[in-house]
Amino acid sequence: QQPVQSPQAVILREGEDAVINCSSSKALYSVHWYRQKHGEAPVFLMILLKGGEQKGHEKISASFNEKKQQSSLYLTASQLSYSGTYFCGTLFSGGYQKVTFGTGTKLQVIP
Amino acid sequence: EAQVTQNPRYLITVTGKKLTVTCSQNMNHEYMSWYRQDPGLGLRQIYYSMNVEVTDKGDVPEGYKVSRKEKRNFPLILESPSPNQTSLYFCASSSTTGGDEQYFGPGTRLTVT
Numbered sequence: 001q002q003p004v005q006s007p008q009a010v011i012l013r014e015g016e017d018a019v020i021n022c023s024s025s026k027a028l029y030s031v032h033w034y035r036q037k038h039g040e041a042p043v044f045l046m047i048l049l050k051g052g053e054q055k056g057h058e059k060i061s062a063s064f065n066e067k068k069q070q071s072s073l074y075l076t077a078s079q080l081s082y083s084g085t086y087f088c089g090t091l092f093s094g095g096y097q098k099v100t101f102g103t104g105t106k107l108q109v110i111p
Numbered sequence: 112e113a114q115v116t117q118n119p120r121y122l123i124t125v126t127g128k129k130l131t132v133t134c135s136q137n138m139n140h141e142y143m144s145w146y147r148q149d150p151g152l153g154l155r156q157i158y159y160s161m162n163v164e165v166t167d168k169g170d171v172p173e174g175y176k177v178s179r180k181e182k183r184n185f186p187l188i189l190e191s192p193s194p195n196q197t198s199l200y201f202c203a204s205s206s207t208t209g210g211d212e213q214y215f216g217p218g219t220r221l222t223v224t
């Protein structure tokens with residue numbers, strides 16, 4: 001079951017902040033965040049693991065609420081280069097290694 | 112340079128003609144995966160592999176086959192392609208399991224007429 005991302009799309013001016021949310025109805029082991037620019041492959045941003053461990057780029061901030069099965073990606077002081085589609089991927093607790101991605105959040109940063 | 116390569120990058124074929132999309136990684140990763148990407152549907156996992164000779168179905172495996180005979184290679188096989196398999200396909204790898212960063216290949220755009 002795909003995680004649900006919100007919002008589906010957002011337009012920001014340079015310097016503004018944004019939050020992208022990802023929620024699941026199933027217990028999660030980890031949440032992954034990727035950014036994809038048009039015509040390119042997804043690029044890793046961050047992984048948040050059950051228990052609090054995080055792996056990722058220092059400039060990216062995210063949270064993982066294990067009780068609510070929700071994660072949020074925080075984009076602060078946005079730059080033009082932040083434009084793209086953001087995907088969250090979830091790995092469910094229970095032993096399977098399937099990563100299920102959401103349908104994406106399209107972010108456009110304008111001057 | 113650490114990378115995941117896919118070939119071909121673009122392919123136009125006809126219904127029923129068997130095809131293989133190759134995927135290779137040079138990072139000695141154990142976990143490899145195939146995704147398809149369609150507008151509005153995000154990335155959907157087709158198959159994944161935890162190691163050599165160990166593969167399992169993802170969320171949309173129908174109409175696809177995979178094999179993992181060598182650690183570095185994970186080809187995707189469409190034995191009888193149909194128009195609903197027209198899509199953008201990505202191969203990805205990570206060092207161990209789903210708890211690690213996945214490196215994606217450049218993508219293969221497949222059109223089945």
